[in-house]
Amino acid sequence: MIESTFLYNPIYKLVKIGDFLRRNKTAIEVKDTDLYKRVTIRTNNGGVYLRDIEEGRKIGTKNQFLVKKGQFLLSKIDARNGAFGVVPEEVDGAIITGNFWTFDVDYSKINPHFLALLTTTPEFIKFSENASNGTTNRHYLQEDLFLNVKIPLPTLEEQNQIVAAYNKRIAEAERLENEAKQLEEGIEAYVFDVLGLKRTNDKKDNRKFQITKYSILERWAVDYLKKVINSTQFLEGNYPVIALAELIDSFQYGLSEKSTKEKSGIPMLRMNNIQNSELDIKDLKYITIDEKTKEKYILNKGDLLFNRTNRKELVGKTTFYKEYSEYTIASYLIRIT
Numbered sequence: 001m002i003e004s005t006f007l008y009n010p011i012y013k014l015v016k017i018g019d020f021l022r023r024n025k026t027a028i029e030v031k032d033t034d035l036y037k038r039v040t041i042r043t044n045n046g047g048v049y050l051r052d053i054e055e056g057r058k059i060g061t062k063n064q065f066l067v068k069k070g071q072f073l074l075s076k077i078d079a080r081n082g083a084f085g086v087v088p089e090e091v092d093g094a095i096i097t098g099n100f101w102t103f104d105v106d107y108s109k110i111n112p113h114f115l116a117l118l119t120t121t122p123e124f125i126k127f128s129e130n131a132s133n134g135t136t137n138r139h140y141l142q143e144d145l146f147l148n149v150k151i152p153l154p155t156l157e158e159q160n161q162i163v164a165a166y167n168k169r170i171a172e173a174e175r176l177e178n179e180a181k182q183l184e185e186g187i188e189a190y191v192f193d194v195l196g197l198k199r200t201n202d203k204k205d206n207r208k209f210q211i212t213k214y215s216i217l218e219r220w221a222v223d224y225l226k227k228v229i230n231s232t233q234f235l236e237g238n239y240p241v242i243a244l245a246e247l248i249d250s251f252q253y254g255l256s257e258k259s260t261k262e263k264s265g266i267p268m269l270r271m272n273n274i275q276n277s278e279l280d281i282k283d284l285k286y287i288t289i290d291e292k293t294k295e296k297y298i299l300n301k302g303d304l305l306f307n308r309t310n311r312k313e314l315v316g317k318t319t320f321y322k323e324y325s326e327y328t329i330a331s332y333l334i335r336i337t
Contacts, residue, residue, distance in 0.1 A: 012152035012153060012154050013152070013153060014150040014151065014152060014153070015109070015150060015151060015153040016147065016148055016149070016150050017115075017146060017147050017148070017149055017150075017151060018147030018148060019106075019109065020105065020106040020109040020110045021072055021103040021104070021105060021106075021115075021147065022103060022104045022106075023101060023102075023103055023143065023147075024065075024071060024102050024103060024104045025065055026065055026066040027063065027064075027065055027066075028063075028064055028065065028066050028095060029062055029063060030056045030059050030061070030062045030063075030064055030095065031056045032055070032056045032057035033055075033056060033057070034055075034056045035053055035054070035055060035056070036053065036054055036055075036056060036059065036094070036095050037050060037052075037053050037091055037093060037094035037095070038050075038051045038052055038053070038054060038094055038095060038096075039051055039067065039073070039087075039091045039094045039096060039100070041073060041074070041075050041078070041083040041084070041085050041100070042083070042085075043078055043081040043082045043083050044081070044082040044120055045082055045084065045085070045116055045117065045119060045120040046082075046085075047085050047086075047088075048073055048085035048086065048087055048088060048091060049088075049090075049091070050090050050091050050094070061097050064095040064096060064097055064098075065095065065096050065097075065098070065100075065102065066093060066094070066095060066096075067087050067091065067092075067093070067094050067095075067096055067100075067102045068087060068092050068093065069087055069088065069089050069091075069092040070086065070087060070105065070107075070112070071086070071087045071102045071103060071104060071105065071112075072084070072085075072086060072087075072102070072103040072105050072112045072115065072116075073085055073086070073087050073096070073100060073101070073102050073103075074100065074101050074103075074141070074146075075099060075100055076099055076100070076101055076140045076141040076143075077099055077140060077141075079128045079141040079146075080125065080128040080129040080141070081125075082119055082120050082125060082128075084115070084116050084119040085116055086112045086113055086116055087102070101143065108156070109153070109156070110153065110156070110159065111156065111159040111160055111163055113163045114154075114159040114160075114162060114163050115151075117162070117163065117166060118151055127149060128141060195237045195238060195239060196237045196238035196239075197236070197237040198236060198237070248336055248337070249337045250335075250336070250337045251334065251335075251336055252297075252334065252335045252336075253308075253331055253333075253334055254268075254297070254328070254329035254330045254331045254332065254333045254334070254335065255268070255287065255289070255293075255297055255328060255329065255330060255331060256330075256331040257287055257289070258287075259285035259286060259287045259330070260285060260286055260287075261285055261286070262286060263286055264286055264288065265286045265287050265288035265289070266286060266287055266288070266289065266294065266298070266326055266327065266328050267284045267285070267286055267325075267326075267327050267328075268284065268285050268286060268287045268327070268328050268329065268330050269284075269299075269305070269327055269328070269329045269330065269333060270285065270329075270330045270332065270333070271307045271314045271317070271330070271332050271333065272314070274305060274306070274307060274314075274317040274318070274319050274333075275317070277317075277318065277319050278319055279319055279321070279322070279323070281323075285330075287328065289328070294326075294328075297328045297329070298326055298327070298328055299321045299323070299326075299327050299328065299329065299335065300321070300337065301321060301322060301323065302320060302321065302322075302337070303320070303321040303335050303336065303337055304318065304319075304320055304321075304335070304336040304337075305318065305319055305320070305321055305329065305333055305334070305335055305336075306318040306319075306333070306334055306336075307332060307333060307334075308332060308333065308334050309332055321335075
């Protein structure tokens with residue numbers, strides 16, 4: 001049996017969704033000579049947006065439905081991925097197929113934007129998964145189950161306050177994101193100016209080098225680098241270009257000696273300990289080595305570590321060693337100073 005009630009603050013009463021939403025099936029026949037707005041719903045409460053404006057003759061499904069501003073709209077296919085939202089003015093009068101459901105809202109009981117926020121909670125997502133069925137990868141939400149689910153319903157005033165607070169946070173997040181983008185662009189412009197860098201397609205110039213963003217560079221591996229580096233984008237500047245090897249003091253493979261889970265000796269970092277450019281200090285193994293070997297293989301703060309082989313998702317993963325404790329590395333890792 002599908003649970004139809006959410007965990008909630010007991011000060012709020014539980015109300016069936018069907019008490020304030022009513023399915024609207026305003027049908028329309030698509031005519032070849034007319035233009036029609038079509039919608040898309042972004043998952044995870046991403047909102048309802050205009051998908052495109054298309055000629056009727058290019059639309060295969062001729063029997064569709066109309067939506068209007070202020071209605072609550074969902075995708076019965078992607079409901080389990082949070083495809084819910086409120087119809088904005090820009091898509092008023094758009095058409096939808098039967099894979100979308102639109103509902104009239106009793107605004108005296110609920111702010112539909114509050115309901116849209118509820119759809120992003122883990123409990124609602126779990127409900128949507130359980131209330132969707134299908135024999136293929138397309139799992140369809142069941143309307144009767146959706147309308148009978150009970151949700152905690154604060155007063156309309158409280159709902160409005162929650163929605164306003166959420167929108168304020170979203171606006172602040174967007175402001176900070178824009179500031180960060182402007183700062184990043186300013187830093188890049190400064191570096192380009194100081195080094196006299198400019199983009200060029202002249203591959204013969206010995207001052208050229210390729211560029212990519214570290215934000216998308218997850219690992220140092222040939223197959224991966226080919227995907228993220230645009231081989232036609234080069235930079236040239238006022239200074240000579242040198243190989244990374246010229247900045248390296250030493251290059252060392254790790255130890256191949258057998259390690260153990262017993263917490264005796266020195267902890268040994270392995271491939272799985274490098275995750276997302278950071279050290280993940282867990283599931284450690286330990287090794288006992290003599291003082292001479294220890295002096296040679298103990299890590300120093302600032303060492304660059306990376307995985308050199310093995311599984312595709314791990315090769316090339318890189319981090320700096322920032323610890324002060326005594327650690328060493330296994331043979332599948334390389335230490336650069």
